[in-house]
Amino acid sequence: MSVQTLYTAATGMQSLETKLDVIANNMANVNTVAFKKDRANFEDLFYDEQVYPGALDNTGNPTAVGTQIGLGVKVSSTQTDFGQGAFQQSNKPTDVAIVGRGFFQVTDPSGEILYSRAGNFSINANGQLVVGSAATGRLVEPAINVPQDYTDISITADGRVLVKQAGSPQMQQVGQLQLAMFVNPEGLLKKGENLFAQTDASNSPITGNPNQQGFGSLQQNALEASNVEPVQELIDLITTQRSFELNSQCIQAGDQILQLISNLRR
Numbered sequence: 001m002s003v004q005t006l007y008t009a010a011t012g013m014q015s016l017e018t019k020l021d022v023i024a025n026n027m028a029n030v031n032t033v034a035f036k037k038d039r040a041n042f043e044d045l046f047y048d049e050q051v052y053p054g055a056l057d058n059t060g061n062p063t064a065v066g067t068q069i070g071l072g073v074k075v076s077s078t079q080t081d082f083g084q085g086a087f088q089q090s091n092k093p094t095d096v097a098i099v100g101r102g103f104f105q106v107t108d109p110s111g112e113i114l115y116s117r118a119g120n121f122s123i124n125a126n127g128q129l130v131v132g133s134a135a136t137g138r139l140v141e142p143a144i145n146v147p148q149d150y151t152d153i154s155i156t157a158d159g160r161v162l163v164k165q166a167g168s169p170q171m172q173q174v175g176q177l178q179l180a181m182f183v184n185p186e187g188l189l190k191k192g193e194n195l196f197a198q199t200d201a202s203n204s205p206i207t208g209n210p211n212q213q214g215f216g217s218l219q220q221n222a223l224e225a226s227n228v229e230p231v232q233e234l235i236d237l238i239t240t241q242r243s244f245e246l247n248s249q250c251i252q253a254g255d256q257i258l259q260l261i262s263n264l265r266r
Helices: 003-028 232-264
Strands: 040-043 048-049 066-068 073-080 087-089 096-099 104-109 113-116 121-123 130-131 150-155 160-165 171-176 177-180 191-193 195-197 204-207 215-221 222-224
Touching: 003 040, 003 073, 003 232, 087 232, 104 130, 150 215
Parallel strands: 096 222
Antiparallel strands: 040 073, 048 066, 087 222, 096 215, 104 113, 104 177, 113 195, 121 130, 150 160, 160 171, 177 204, 191 195
């Protein structure tokens, strides 16, 4: 038992602690509209190559295996699962769910275009369609203005926003919702508040109307729920906690052995 044993076990505890953080965040957002769960990925660290595979043995023949001692583990990445969440029906006509691929586009007060799967929209005092947030009113992009005297609103599967005004029997189009797609949505930067920003990893967005050219369609009076599966997250939580405890026990045992060896050498 060496000091390296303690360091190796410690890398396991650090990595598992990160996985616990990821699981906790998933479970905390089980009721967050259109939330997409994350997964922690691990990779092994460098190896102490004591005997290289294929080294010549005493008879001059190459060995079939070597002696390689691993030095631990680390978190290589966290990946977002953009799988479709279930649909929750509502009685709010400005609630819209995306069925399939795509993100809504909203304009941040800074001028940056951000992206979201959450379609819990509202109409502000100026008649503008915005993301439903008490903190910041972010306008839908392209901007959609609803007349003050509207009596009914309809959002079609292909993103057309239609309203009926007082005294008029006809529905009139006042705007068009568009969606954005990315070649690598896992490369998007998470900004919080159900928002994402493009990065070099995600590449630039491809925009278009819903229900066309591979884009998803829209469903009015519905919201996409979180794709977190509580039972599976609970199973992952229990197995991760047990692995964490085993690593902790390994460190404690290693420390006790080192102390015993130190006492014997005195």
